[in-house]
Amino acid sequence: MNGETQHNMNDITSDFTCLKVSALCKASRISDAVRHVTIGPDSVLIPDYHVDNENIENEPNNGITKEVRPQPRSQSPKISTRSGITFSIKKILLENEVQRREEVKQNMQRRLQSMMRAEAELREQMAVIRNTMIADREHQESLEKDEIARLEAEEEHVAQQNEIKRKHEQQLHAQRILERKEKLEREVEEQRIRNQEKQVLFEKMLPLHASFTSTYQNISTVSKSCKDRNILGPAFAPHSVKLKELSKRMEGLLERAKSGELTEEDVNTAESLAKHSESILNTFKQEIDRINATYDAEVARREEEVRQAQAQMQLMASKAQEAAVQPDQSPSETSIESTGVEGQITANASEENRAPETTNQTHLSVESVVPESKTDDLLEFVDKVSLHTYLDSQQLLENHKIMCSPLTQSESTKKFRFECQKAINIPVNAISGVSREHLMDKYEKLHNLLGGKPPTNANQHPQGIQFCKHTLAKKFVNQGEALVSSKPEMAFSVAAVIVALWNDYPDFGELLLAYFYKTCPYLVPIFLPQQQGQSNEDYYKSLGYKYSEDGTVERQDKFLKRMSGLMRLYAALTVTRQRKLVTSSHPHGLQNAWRWLAAILNIEPRPDICATLILDMLEVTGHALWKTYPKQFPKLLALLITQYYPRMHSIGGTAGGPLARLEQFLKNSLTKGSIPPPDGQLPQNFW
Template identity: 45%
Template sequence: MPRSINAKDKIEEMQNIDDIVSDFDCIKVSALKKVSRISERLKDGILIGSNSTAIKNESKKSENIENEQNICNIKPSQKPGQMQNNKISMQSGITFSIKKIFLESEYQRKEEVWKEIERHCQHMKESGEAIKEHMEISRSHMAKERERKSKENYAYILAEEKIVEQEEIRKRLERQMELEEYRKRMKEKEELTKKIMTFRNAFKTMYCDIITLSENCRDESSVTNVLSSYTVKLQDLHNQMECINEKVKAGDVTSADLNVTEKMVDLIGEILSAFKSEIERINSQYEANLANMESAKQCHVQSEVLQTQTIDNTENNCEAIAPVLTSISDIQNNEDKHEDHVYEYVDKEFLQMYLNSQQCLENYAKSYQELLQSASMKKFRFECQKAINIPINAISSFDERHLRDKYDRLHNLLMGKSSPNINQHPEGPAFCKDVLAKKIVNQGETLVSSKPKMAFPIAAIIVALWNDHSDFGDLILSHFHTSCPFTIPVFLPKIADQSNENYYKSLGYKYNDDGTIETYEKFVKRMSGLMRLYASITITSQRKGINKTNPHGLQNAWRWLAAVLNIEPQIDVTDLCATLLLDMLEVAGAALWTAYPNQFHKLLILLSEEYCPHMQSVGCIGGGPLVRLNEFLKNSLTKGFIPPPDGQLPPNFW
């Protein structure tokens, strides 16, 4: 834009023009002066040449004057005698003012310049407004274009999102439909499997009933002949059931398999009914024949022989009970000599429990002898043991999910709902339950003896499985009683003429391959681990959602303590007895004091004031366990409570 011209600038320009005009006037005056001098010299007649000194002097003088005037920038004064400097006379007699002419021409030029400047400014102003207006229009168009593109992009994004959302909804619906279809198929398959399992269990029961009837038949030769007529059919049915078991295991059962299983159950039911009638007939005939046999004396002799054979079989199949059976046999043969000595340290009821546990394990082992002896089932046995050992070795109280996972795996194994399917062999469930019970009890000897806190998660698994399988609980107790008779409690004394090896084995000692016995410290440590695991079972609470009571609850801990107080201490096991008492009190003491506050307090006083001094008087091997027991009792009675055991699972942990 051109800058605006104000009045002050105009005045300054006018002054500059006046200065220029005055300079021109000076030049004109100088010229006129020179003309006048020339005129005067013309009068003297010396115009040119070397004689024209005056001209030279005048010229120099004039130059000096002009130089001085130029240097000093002083306007020369006009002499009155000169001709009017600013006027020029023409031949016509007209006189012009040169200054005025210059001024007027300058004024005209200035006016034209001002007009041109104003015109140019006006033009630039108009051009600026036009440019500004054009820019405003451009900005408006650009803003509208941006808004239009933004709306188009937003609409495009919304459309894309809507398409993606619709695609996601479609995929979700497809997945949901597939899931619903899959669930429907699985539910149908599960219901089909349940029905097949029901028929399979019925088949298994009938199959076992046939075996039981054959074993209980009194005439072996007759039952063999009868059974041989059904052997082919039974074997064929058994093979068909194995095929059904494989399909159940693979999850590939159909309604046709259900129909086949149902027909198989009907067939074996008919076989069982006919076989049962034959067995009843054979037994009736056998009893009739017995009525005509020898006299009662011969029957008595035969009974003695059978009893002797039973005792011999028990000794051959269960080495751990051999010393006890020998002792009982000696007592029966000479009651006056041994009875008082044995029952001074062993309660008759508890001794019978010990013998029953041994017999239970022996009978249970016989129930799966065929599976053990079958070479073709070696892989099956290995897979079952592996399926048991892995979760048992991983049991811990890390968190609820971890513990529940180990229970689910073992429970599903015993139910035949996992791999391997234990029901693929009729003796599979018995084999797995016995192996599982033995493995869990063995954890008390190995793991709990070194890490007492581990007793509680293992006990939680035991109680949970015991709720579902009562026969598993019987096996657990039998293995406890066999491995550690002191959990009954039974403290067997040494009988006269009994070898040291038999005696120590009856107590639970282990012998190495080279025939050497384990150290006393190692033996006590194993027994302590077993006792802690046993005591943990008695105080373990049920899982969340289970309304049953503990199948082997706190009353058994109370019974054990009361039984120990009724047993006469022995010098050989005094330290062991003190150790086991301390283990029981440390684990179950807090729960017992809460459940039986008055009676348990009295029991502690009895232990502290009477039983412990009595054990001290009998004597002990090291004395350390008894000292620790005494200190524990004194502290508990002084404080009035026993703290909960370290590592116990909180209620509703899982």
Template identity: 35%
Template sequence: MDSNKSNPLFDQDLEDLIPFTSLRISAFVSAAKISKDVKNVTIGPNATHAIDENLNISELSQSDTTDKENEIKNQNNSSAKKTSPRQKNWMSETPEIDYYDSEPPSPKPISVDDIKYVSQKLQQKKTEKETAAQVRKELSERAKRISEADKLRQEKYLAATRAAEKNLAERLKESERILLEAVANVERQEREFELEQKQKMEEMKKRENDLKEKSKVISKFRVVHTLFKQGIERFMKAFMDMDKEMQASFVNYKSAALPVIRAFENVVQTIAKGNLDIEAVNNAEKLQKNMDRLTNEMISRVNEIKVAAQNAEKEAENANRKKQQELAEQKAKESEAAAALSAMSSNQVTPVRDAVDNNQPPPPQPSQSTQQQNVRNAMSQFVSQSSLTRYDRIMSLYKEHSDAVKKLSEDQNMKKYRMTCQIAVNTPINAISALNPEHLLDKYRKLEALLKGDTVTAGSAQVSVNQHPLGKVYVTLLLSRKFVNQSDTIMSNNAKAEFPIAAILIALWQKFPEVGQFFLAYLYKECPFFVPYFLPKVQGQSDEDYMKSIGYRYTNGVMEKHDLYLKRMSGIARLYAAIWITGSRRGESAPHPHNLQNGWEWLCEILNLDPLPEICATLIFEVLQVAGHAFLATYGKQFMKLLNAIQNQYFPKLNAVDQGGPKARLEDFVVKALRERKIDPPEGLLPPNFW
């Protein structure tokens, strides 16, 4: 066991256990006693503990026991007198010993344990010194290392500072470069912004100039459009003021005006699509000037004819007056002669009877009824009796009303009224299209209001059919003829327009039946093949009269070209077929006035007649294109049998007289329909309840 822990004195101060003065005296006394026998170091870390065996430790101990006890006793007495012992370094103090005034204290006994303890303490102190020296050395080395570390850290700091300064300089340089680039970018952006603003200003200025130019163009076009409308009104007024004979002589002007009107309408449509430019307006202006030129030229010729007619009338009046004078003079002479003869006797009467009897009577003239019967007999060879009866009825009704309305047509005081009525009819009919149901309904209501007798707006004027007793008949005839003319001027150029026109015509036909009757009359006059009848050339009839009777038009004695004639007939055919298949207006309870049954009868009757070249194939082809889908849906197998009859029976007859394009188109259509057993509905057909 460790003596330090077993000895209770271990935790106490050495100076408290052994008084330093007594201990030193005792140590010196003991050392003097054993000095002769001790040859080596016995205390401290260098002690060898090689004590001479001859040295009797017990004796030494016993001889010193009394001294130690006395010393301890004295020490205890002196310690009792002391206050708390002072802590000091016992190795560094030198006690003062009085060898003369007092007796030396008796040495206290020292045990081996105490010696060991002291040795341990001394060794501990030495160890502590060495430890302290080692600590100081380590602290010195540590301080040196710290100094070196501080120096290294200082060097690193300086290097880092220099690197930071260099980095800062580079960053400042980079920042300066970035700043310069930013300034350059800002300047560039400012230049670009200024350039952009300049361009925008130029564009705005250009746009403003364009708007000004466009405004000028629009203003110019409005003026041109107004002048063109006025020109058309002047033209129509001048043309309608003519009698029918004069109109026939001026039909070439009407034919020349129609292309101008169509071209102007095309320009208007182009402008309506947003293609308004000065070129279009200039074209419109040229057309307006052409229209004015035609109108002025026609009016000039009309005036010349009127002047010539007035001169002729004056000459006729003068001649008549002169003849009347001559007759009066002759009558006076005859009276004088009669008076002279009355004074003579009866035997001297001049035999006048023989002179009269010698004159041959004129040959008997055929009556009008006989002529009509001859025409009827000629027509019966080329038309069915039922169709002929219907034709006579419609044409008689038309003639009756057209003769009645002549009083209004020829009244010079009603020119303005007639012109206003024409505008009220032409404006809505010219604007008919399937743009939307509201548009179609608007045009119908305007025409319906006019026929009902309501006051309607026509241009800048107001008009009503009730303003004249014949006003309604005049407007109805005018409207019916306009519908047929629409098939002439529009249908042949726009294959979709027949259906909205047919829709409005059917609606008016249902409410005003005379509209439909007059329409059929004008239709038969323009295209008698829709009766159908094939009127042959009668004996004594000129070629011009015959060609006019089957629908050809003449201008200054020149017949229209055959292809233009077929084109007009195609337009009429498409309109007529569209009437058969177009349904009634939504909510209309009246039956269809001219439905598909009429078309079926016409098709069967025309196939029973010997075909004429090109015109028959043209009409049948157009009718089948428009109404073939409805024929197939309604008559089914019966219609397919009819197509087989066309292929097997009608085509051989047609091949004998026709090898042209219309015949080929009809043949292709029939063959395709028989092969596919279907016919597509026509393009532009209005859906049910469209309006």
């Protein structure tokens, strides 16, 4: 029984496989005609009359042949199996559908019940959560209220503490202000007392410094009164070093006074320095008086010797006249001897009488430079007046250098010296004749500087004004060497400013001339010969030549060009007109150009330098000289071309160019009867 049941089950399974294959085949054939759901919970039942009599059991599938038994059409389709069991497809489908629907319904009920339980549980959870949230919110609100209350209490406490702290700080601040005010009042009072003490010390210091400066200047004045310059140097040398030391110490004390660091001990030191300087002045005066007395005695002795020599020569002349009547003596020989001796006496007497007078005026003597035995030889190169002028100028520079040494040798005054040099260089370098206003601006700046006026107050130092004059004079001479030598027409603009400043400050003009003579001694004119034992370098430097760092002397063409620039600037000074509304006489007028030409003609010529400088002087001043001296100046030109020029030409040398230019200039001038005005000369009443 069991075996048979098992066999039947296998047959049913096999038939179901065939059934499924047949169903799928038919379903694929009718799929285009079916538009509704046929399977599942949403399927639609098909009425019986729609069922086709075609049964799938009669169709072959996968090679399996099923037995089909004909049935009446009114009967339901059925399926036979090998076991003889017949199935109704419709019944099976209906039962399956019913079963499926029942299962779906049961599933839906179970699902609905599950959803209802879930909803109930969710509602319960929501209620619990809502209650919890309400409780939490109430608790949070309670906590927030408590926190707000606590914060308000803390803020109120902090505000109270801040108020207490603020009041305490105000009290402390007020106390500090009061203490600071009292401290400042004490400091102000102490500073006032210190300032009063410093002011007292400063007021004590100023007269002492002024006294020292006055003594220092008096020493310079006394040195100028020395008649024997040959002895002045050795006499002043012991005091010079001491004066420099005293001046340096005094300047240091003045700096301390300006910075407010002066003490009572410093004032005592300044007083001691002033007394020491006065002592040096008195000693120096005594020495100068002694030197002058000795010098006067020597002059008197020489005058007495001259008078005695004159008396002796007169006696010899009378004896010669008596001897002339004797028969054994030739009248002509007596006459020649008498005339020669008397002429020599007269010349010697004249020279001796002139020398002391000139010396008293300039405080120098020719014998102080060269031995008396060489005076006659020296006159070939320079006359006594020119030599005195040259020596005076160089002594002036030396004295001025000594006077300014406390300023120039002090490190503390370096900035002051730089400011003064800057205030000089800028306007001097900008001088030109472009307009009256431009030239007046440069003049006023330099005038204010030498007058100790702002912006550069040269009076800050006792030697400040003298230093500025010294530096300005040297700068103008350098302009002649550098600027005028390259641009000769610029000489007149520079000369105009120089003449205006010379009117205002005569001592500046003396320094300027001294620098001119030092740089170009031919402006004196003077031609000193090489002394015995003098090196070539020292000799050439005394003539105005420059030496390079390697010891090479300046080339002749460059030397002549520099000297030409200096001569043109110097000559421009003599012909430059005074400014409008200036009534004083010219400080160095045209008569100096005439004097130079007359002096140069009395000296043995140097062809190169003399020809160059004479031509420069005539080109610059010739027009004015011819106009001022219409009768004498042509005679001087004729003398130049007939006598002086042949002397230069006979000496020869390397001056072919300068000599030829000078000869041509002289011939043209005498032929035309005039000399044209120089190029670049400023118009009359230009400024």
